[in-house]
Structure formats: C-alpha cells, structure tokens
Amino acid sequence: MHLSADHITLDFPLAQAAHSRASAGAAPLGGRLHGQGRSTFVRALDDVSFHLEIGDRLALVGHNGSGKSTLLRVLAGIYHPDRGHVSSSSHVSGIFNMSLGFRQEATGYRNLVIKGLMAGRSRAEIEAALPEIAEFTGLGPYLDMPLHTYSQGMAMRLAFAATTAFSNDILVMDEWIGAGDAGFQEKIIARMNDFLHASTIVVVASHSASLLRRLANKAIWLEQGQVRRMGGPEVIDEYEAAISVVELAPPLRAQVDARRGLWVAREGLDAPHLLWNLPGNVEGLQLRVHTSGQGLTVVRAAVARCGAWPLAPWVQAGMRFEIARPNEEPVAAYVADAA
Amino acid sequence: MRTSAPLLRDWSRSFALHGLWVNLALEDLRDRYRRTVLGLSWIVVSFALFVGVKMFVFGPLNAASVSEFGVFVTLGFGLWTYINAMVTDACTAYMHSRAWILGTATPYPVYLLQVIARNWMIFAMILLVMAASLYWNPQPLTMKALWAIPALVVYLLSSVWICAILAPLCARWRDLYQTVQTGLRLVFFATPILWMPRNFNRLALIAELNPFSHFIAIVRDPLMYGRVPVDSWMLVLAINAAGLVVGAVVYATTRRRLPHWV
Numbered sequence: 001m002h003l004s005a006d007h008i009t010l011d012f013p014l015a016q017a018a019h020s021r022a023s024a025g026a027a028p029l030g031g032r033l034h035g036q037g038r039s040t041f042v043r044a045l046d047d048v049s050f051h052l053e054i055g056d057r058l059a060l061v062g063h064n065g066s067g068k069s070t071l072l073r074v075l076a077g078i079y080h081p082d083r084g085h086v087s088s089s090s091h092v093s094g095i096f097n098m099s100l101g102f103r104q105e106a107t108g109y110r111n112l113v114i115k116g117l118m119a120g121r122s123r124a125e126i127e128a129a130l131p132e133i134a135e136f137t138g139l140g141p142y143l144d145m146p147l148h149t150y151s152q153g154m155a156m157r158l159a160f161a162a163t164t165a166f167s168n169d170i171l172v173m174d175e176w177i178g179a180g181d182a183g184f185q186e187k188i189i190a191r192m193n194d195f196l197h198a199s200t201i202v203v204v205a206s207h208s209a210s211l212l213r214r215l216a217n218k219a220i221w222l223e224q225g226q227v228r229r230m231g232g233p234e235v236i237d238e239y240e241a242a243i244s245v246v247e248l249a250p251p252l253r254a255q256v257d258a259r260r261g262l263w264v265a266r267e268g269l270d271a272p273h274l275l276w277n278l279p280g281n282v283e284g285l286q287l288r289v290h291t292s293g294q295g296l297t298v299v300r301a302a303v304a305r306c307g308a309w310p311l312a313p314w315v316q317a318g319m320r321f322e323i324a325r326p327n328e329e330p331v332a333a334y335v336a337d338a339a
Numbered sequence: 340m341r342t343s344a345p346l347l348r349d350w351s352r353s354f355a356l357h358g359l360w361v362n363l364a365l366e367d368l369r370d371r372y373r374r375t376v377l378g379l380s381w382i383v384v385s386f387a388l389f390v391g392v393k394m395f396v397f398g399p400l401n402a403a404s405v406s407e408f409g410v411f412v413t414l415g416f417g418l419w420t421y422i423n424a425m426v427t428d429a430c431t432a433y434m435h436s437r438a439w440i441l442g443t444a445t446p447y448p449v450y451l452l453q454v455i456a457r458n459w460m461i462f463a464m465i466l467l468v469m470a471a472s473l474y475w476n477p478q479p480l481t482m483k484a485l486w487a488i489p490a491l492v493v494y495l496l497s498s499v500w501i502c503a504i505l506a507p508l509c510a511r512w513r514d515l516y517q518t519v520q521t522g523l524r525l526v527f528f529a530t531p532i533l534w535m536p537r538n539f540n541r542l543a544l545i546a547e548l549n550p551f552s553h554f555i556a557i558v559r560d561p562l563m564y565g566r567v568p569v570d571s572w573m574l575v576l577a578i579n580a581a582g583l584v585v586g587a588v589v590y591a592t593t594r595r596r597l598p599h600w601v
Contacts, residue, residue, distance in 0.1 A: 013599060073598075077444035080595045092444075100442040103366050105373045114366065117359040118443065
C-alpha cells in the first residue's frame with residue numbers, strides 16, 4: 001500500500017488581474033501570484049512531493065492559505081494538478097465536509113443509505129453495515145425521524161459515523177474534529193485509533209498541534225504552496241514555535257528564538273520581559289507565580305510554545321515563576337533576582 | 340486522444356453508479372413535494388390545469404376542432420415542458436452540485452445523470468396525461484404511432500449531450516444561464532404548440548426553421564396523424580450527431596478546470 005505525490009503543481013486562475021501592489025513583496029498568506037499573458041494565477045501548490053507507506057500518518061501544518069486543503073483535495077482526486085501526479089495503491093477517501101449530501105427532510109436511515117451510495121458502496125453492503133453504524137451513533141429511535149428534528153450535535157454524530165464507516169484504507173481529512181459532546185469526542189478518538197491500528201494511510205490537516213502530535217508519525221510544513229520542512233513530528237514543534245513568535249514584537253521575537261526555557265530579558269527592550277520557549281507538548285500549560293504572602297497565582301491561564309510577559313511592577317526578588325499544568329510539577333521555572 | 344481516456348472512464352464509472360444518481364434524483368423530487376397532501380400528483384394536476392386554460396384561451400384562435408386542438412396542445416405542451424425543464428436544469432447541474440464537486444471525487448457525469456433521471460421521473464407522469472389525451476384524438480391510432488417510442492429515446496440521448504455542453508459552460512459563464520432561460524421563453528412562442536402552422540402562413544415558415552418544432556413533430560405527428568415526418572427525423576438525427584461530438588469535446592476540455600469554476 002502506498003500514497004505518493006510526485007512534483008505536484010497547481011495554479012488557480014484569478015478572475016481579475018491582481019493589483020500590482022498586492023503582488024509586490026512576499027505576502028505571508030496564500031500562494032504566490034504570477035501572471036501569464038493576460039491572466040493571473042495563484043500558485044496554490046508548488047512542486048510538492050512525498051511518499052507514504054502502509055501505517056504512515058502524515059500531518060499537514062501551515063498558515064491559512066498555505067495550501068493544506070488544496071493538497072488534500074489533489075490527493076483525493078478533486079483538483080487535477082497542472083503538473084505532476086498522485087499515485088496510490090487504492091481509492092483515496094477525502095473527508096472535507098462531513099454533512100455533505102445530507103437531506104434535511106429525509107430520515108437518519110435514508111441519509112445513511114445515501115452516504116453509502118456516495119462512497120460507491122452497493123445496496124447490500126450498506127444494509128449489512130447499517131446496524132453497526134446505528135449502534136455507533138447512539139441515536140436509537142431518532143434514526144427513523146427526519147434530519148431536521150436533530151440537534152447540531154446529533155447530526156454531527158450521524159455524519160461522523162457514516163463518513164468513517166464508508167471510508168477506504170487511504171484517508172485524507174481536513175479539520176475533522178471539534179464538534180460533539182465530550183462522550184462523543186472520546187468515541188471519535190477511539191474510532192481514530194482503530195484506523196491507526198488497521199493498515200491504513202492517513203493524511204490530516206489541522207490547526208490543533210496537540211491533536212496532530214498524538215496522531216502523526218510524519219509531518220509537512222507548507223508555506224505559500226511549497227514544502228518548507230518535511231520530516232517527523234518535530235516539524236510540528238518547529239511550526240508551532242514559528243507561529244507563536246509571529247505575534248511578538250521583532251526585538252522580543254529574536255530573543256525568544258535564541259534560547260530554550262523560561263528566563264528574563266532586559267537588553268534591547270523597553271521594559272524587562274519574562275520570556276519562554278518550551279519543548280514538547282504545550283497543551284494545558286499555565287504561567288503561575290509563587291509569592292510568599294498569597295501562595296500560588298495564575299498569571300496566564302494558557303501559554304503558547306513561545307511567548308513573552310512584561311514584568312509587572314509588583315514583581316519582587318525571590319518570586320518563583322513556573323510554567324506547568326494545574327496541579328502538576330512545573331516544566332520550567334524561574335526565580336526573580338534582585339534586579 | 341490524450342483527453343478521451345478520462346472522458347470514457349468518467350462516463351462508464353458514472354453509469355455504474357446508477358444506484359447513486361437514481362436515489363439522488365428521487366430525493367430531489369421527494370424534497371420538492373414533501374409535506375404536501377397531493378405529493379407527486381401535483382405534477383399531473385398543475386400540468387392538466389395549464390393545458391385546460393391554454394385550450395380555453397387559444398382554442399378560438401385556431402380553425403381546428405376543439406378535440407383536435409386539445410390533443411395538439413396537450414402533446415406539444417407536454418413535450419415542451421420536458422424540453423424547457425431539461426435545458427434549464429442542464430445549465431445549473433454543476434452549480435447546484437458545487438458542494439459535491441468540491442467535496443468528493445465522484446465523477447461529474449453523476450450530477451448530469453441525476454438531473455436527467457429527475458426530469459424523466461416528472462416527464463413519466465406527464466406522459467401519462469399525454470397518453471390519456473389521445474382518447475379524444477379525432478383520428479384513430481395506427482401502428483405508425485409506435486414511432487413515438489424511438490423519438491422519446493432520441494429525447495433521452497439529446498438530454499445527455501445538452502447537459503454535457505451547458506452544465507460546464509454555464510458554470511464558467513454565468514450569463515449563459517440567463518441567456519438560455521430568456522431564449523427558451525422566446526422560442527416557446529415560435530414553436531407550434533399553442534398555434535397550428537396550417538392556420539398561419541407566416542408562422543408556418545418560422546416553425547419550419549425552428550429546430551424545436553421538429554423535435555416536437557417526431558413525437559406528435561405519429562401519435563396524432565399517423566405519419567412519420569421524415570424530414571424532421573433527418574434534422575433531429577443530424578443535430579444529435581453534432582451535439583454528441585460537441586458534448587464530448589466540451590466535457591473533455593472542461594473537466595480539469597471544473598472545480599475552479601463552480
């Protein structure tokens with residue numbers, strides 16, 4: 001089993017010529033604009049190649065408009081590349097819009113049948129799979145009622161169950177998680193683990209780095225339609241570090257990039273800042289401070305991989321700053337000095 | 340030659356997915372009439388009412404007997420209802436399936452066949468009314484009436500290439516859809532449906548030049564008058580031959596760009 005992309009290049013035609021100012025300089029978002037004769041194109045993908053084998057789970061990361069969704073659509077056979085080609089050992093299932101094809105007036109069962117037909121299954125195969133899907137949705141008698149009587153979460157359950165039940169061994173998915181209640185989220189993750197244990201190839205694009213880290217063994221960082229970095233899960237860390245400093249002022253950005261851990265920087269800055277640049281998973285981390293009088297105070301409820309916090313006037317020597325999850329040992333600590 | 344392989348692959352895969360497009364067409368119809376008391380019989384009721392009013396208004400303008408004109412209008416308007424709906428729906432076939440085209444790799448002809456299947460389901464009900472109207476026809480049915488069957492097969496074939504041409508072009512140039520809609524409204528009056536050519540000399544010439552009259556004649560003439568209009572058949576077959584070629588070329592050249600247009 002394999003899925004490979006061979007020098008994929010894809011241009012989107014633009015209806016009107018790009019303004020000269022828009023095309024000048026390097027825009028951080030979207031693909032590069034270029035003209036050819038009288039027409040203008042966006043180069044959505046530029047010479048993207050990779051090769052995946054059985055069991056590979058590839059994470060796609062990058063800014064908005066960096067080409068993640070476009071690449072997934074090329075892999076799924078929706079967009080036809082201008083140059084290069086995709087080859088795979090079997091049919092590729094794309095999951096982009098789980099409620100696609102749902103009929104509000106039809107019953108849950110009827111919608112499941114249509115979803116199955118959409119995936120190219122025969123009527124007999126669908127009938128055989130229905131009891132298990134019905135069980136998975138947990139919707140019971142609602143499956144005989146029209147879809148418009150469902151709540152959004154219930155419709156989501158139906159969509160996810162149908163989509164995964166009728167998927168093939170090679171899957172490409174775009175921002176697929178995030179809806180449903182907590183119980184259903186766990187079901188989704190368990191179902192995903194089934195995919196991973198089974199002999200499958202999965203390509204996922206998401207902005208949730210923690211989700212991707214749990215899932216992927218390979219990663220590609222796309223920038224303006226080009227592969228900026230390709231490798232193992234460490235590429236996700238690098239991408240996350242890069243985006244969390246983008247929001248900082250340039251002098252802070254340089255200092256944050258230069259070190260690892262939690263420290264205070266003064267040189268070249270208007271005011272002293274507490275800076276951090278953390279390794280590994282940063283999900284659920286907080287910035288807190290131990291003071292002798294008040295005990296533990298949370299300064300920032302959520303921190304990104306890299307960040308900066310201007311030292312408040314009340315900071316005194318001996319205060320201990322920590323980055324940690326609630327009720328856990330700190331992953332980084334700094335004790336304020338006399339200066 | 341490079342472009343003909345994907346064309347054949349798309350269409351053969353789409354025909355194999357007949358369970359999908361037949362069910363999609365059924366759901367389209369059910370959505371339209373769901374929660375109505377009359378349900379699908381609305382198609383028959385509204386068509387019969389329309390024909391009745393047209394007979395009442397336009398009947399006195401024609402020299403023919405009431406029963407002859409009644410059958411003439413029922414057959415002509417029944418066929419026109421199909422042609423009009425089919426051509427209009429052909430324009431929007433891809434636009435209405437935008438979410439599908441951007442969400443799945445389903446071959447595009449599925450959406451065209453869905454539109455054709457839906458229109459034939461409606462047409463089947465109208466055909467029942469048309470068949471019933473033959474009871475009042477002044478001339479008895481002859482064996483030549485069977486010529487209406489191959490004529491209907493030609494309607495089916497024409498629908499395929501009309502969809503293959505109009506669906507992608509209308510998705511690319513949205514003005515084309517409006518043009519086609521407006522054009523159809525004008526052509527309706529230039530086609531002998533509400534008037535009989537033998538009553539008006541000037542109009543008879545228009546009818547002769549209008550290809551739609553010939554499409555209607557190949558079904559209506561054998562049923563009403565027991566004659567096979569050979570000239571009309573020749574013209575319709577020639578149009579179909581050209582249409583199939585143009586349809587194949589348009590499909591093959593637009594399929595790669597279609598997701599960017601819808």
